[in-house]
Amino acid sequence: MRIELASVPGSPERPNEDWVSTALPASGQGGSLVLLDGVTPPRGDDGCVHSVPWFTARLGGSLAELSGSRRDLTLTGILSESIRRTADAHRATCDLSHVRTPQATVVLARWDEHRVEYLVLSDSALLLEAPDGTVRPVLDDRLDRLPPGALASETVADTQFRNQEGGFFTAAADPRVASRAVTGETPRARVRALAALTDGAGRWTETFHEGDWTATLGLLRKVGPQGLIDRVRELENADTDRVYLRRSKTHDDATAVYAEF
Numbered sequence: 532m533r534i535e536l537a538s539v540p541g542s543p544e545r546p547n548e549d550w551v552s553t554a555l556p557a558s559g560q561g562g563s564l565v566l567l568d569g570v571t572p573p574r575g576d577d578g579c580v581h582s583v584p585w586f587t588a589r590l591g592g593s594l595a596e597l598s599g600s601r602r603d604l605t606l607t608g609i610l611s612e613s614i615r616r617t618a619d620a621h622r623a624t625c626d627l628s629h630v631r632t633p634q635a636t637v638v639l640a641r642w643d644e645h646r647v648e649y650l651v652l653s654d655s656a657l658l659l660e661a662p663d664g665t666v667r668p669v670l671d672d673r674l675d676r677l678p679p680g681a682l683a684s685e686t687v688a689d690t691q692f693r694n695q696e697g698g699f700f701t702a703a704a705d706p707r708v709a710s711r712a713v714t715g716e717t718p719r720a721r722v723r724a725l726a727a728l729t730d731g732a733g734r735w736t737e738t739f740h741e742g743d744w745t746a747t748l749g750l751l752r753k754v755g756p757q758g759l760i761d762r763v764r765e766l767e768n769a770d771t772d773r774v775y776l777r778r779s780k781t782h783d784d785a786t787a788v789y790a791e792f
Contacts, residue, residue, distance in 0.1 A: 532562070537756035538786040539764075541731065549729050549786040550587035550635075552595040561643035563598035564788055567591050567635040568655050568729035570701055573685050578629025581621055586633030590617045590702060598641050606639045606650040610702065611709035618704040627704035630689045634703035637712065638727040642792075647722045652712040653701045656733050658748050659717065660724040666745040671713045673699040724791040726751050731785030732760055738775050739766045748789075756787035 532555065540547035548569030555562040567590060569583035579586075593613035597604060604612070618627055625632065636653035649669055651657050657669040674682075677698065682688050692698030700711040726748050730737065736747050741762070750759055763785055770776050 533791040534562075534789070535751075535755045536786070536788040537760055539757075539760050539784070541780065541782040541784045546582070546584045547784050547786075548583040548587060548635075549731070549784045550584075550591035551727075551786050551788055552591060553788060553790065554595060554599045556599065561641070562790070563595070563642075564638070564640040564725070564727055564790060565591050565594045565598060566638040566655060566727040566729065566786060566788060567594075567702075568653075568731070568784065568786070569633070569635045570631075572631040572633075576629075577631040577633070578626030579621065579632050580624055581633060583633050583635075586617065587635050589620055590614065590635060593617060594637075594639060598639060602643075605714075606641060606648050607709045607712060607714055610637060610639065610650060610652070610712060611706040614702055614704065614709065615706045618706075630693055632704050634694075634701040636729070637702050640725060640727065640790075642719055642722070644719060646716050646719050647725070648714075648716045650712045650714045652708070653699060654730050656728050656730075656744070658726040658728075658744055659722050660726075660748055661721055662723045664745070666748050668744045669713060669715070671699075719792075722792065724748065724752070724789070726790070727788045728759075729784065729786045731783035732756070732763060732787040734763050734783070734785075735759060735766070738779070739763075739770075741766070751787065751789040752791070756789055759787050760785045 550567040552565045567587045569587040593616045597609040636655040638655045639650040641648045659667045
């Protein structure tokens with residue numbers, strides 16, 4: 532099995548808030564993938580004494596452990612338990628009810644010789660490639676379905692849409708949010724490769740429209756995750772007139788994983 536991954540911070544002055552892990556059991560049968568994109572809070576109080584990387588490391592570590600050790604749990608159950616564990620780790624010191632308490636997007640995938648299970652929460656992406664080359668993106672598109680102006684300001688997004696019914700959801704401090712994730716499974720024989728990307732790496736398709744998701748996976752096979760991120764950085768640097776990036780920051784943390792069975 533071939534697995535490659537790369538993660539690059541958006542700025543050398545800031546820590547990378549993404550987190551990624553893959554695991555293969557000693558038996559050689561099956562494996563798992565965890566990818567998180569930490570949500571950068573606005574400047575000011577977020578009710579927590581810990582950083583976003585602190586949060587993603589603990590949430591990601593729990594997800595990786597349980598994905599490999601608790602085959603009896605669903606991915607939804609694993610996410611719920613991992614959120615609870617992480618919340619318990621700082622419940623005594625932090626205001627976990629704060630709308631900007633540390634949080635992250637989530638991609639989980641787990642496979643064995645029979646099936647591939649998956650879970651996606653918020654705007655990171657999972658790509659599943661069939662033996663015939665067809666690529667199916669697994670996306671949580673609730674951000675795209677928000678009404679116009681919903682994300683025009685952080686105040687509006689936070690008070691009306693973040694982790695609220697009719698809005699969008701991220702993994703923060705409430706284990707119940709796990710039930711909001713996009714989940715499913717497919718026979719292992721129908722998947723020859725899969726890839727996971729945070730939105731910083733997904734810009735190649737979603738922001739710059741250099742190719743569709745099938746082209747993204749093909750590029751990952753050819754040049755690997757680092758090659759994809761390098762191309763995203765070239766496109767970001769070339770967009771000096773802000774035609775594509777507009778209100779977005781020039782560089783975002785970018786992480787990609789490619790796994791070929």
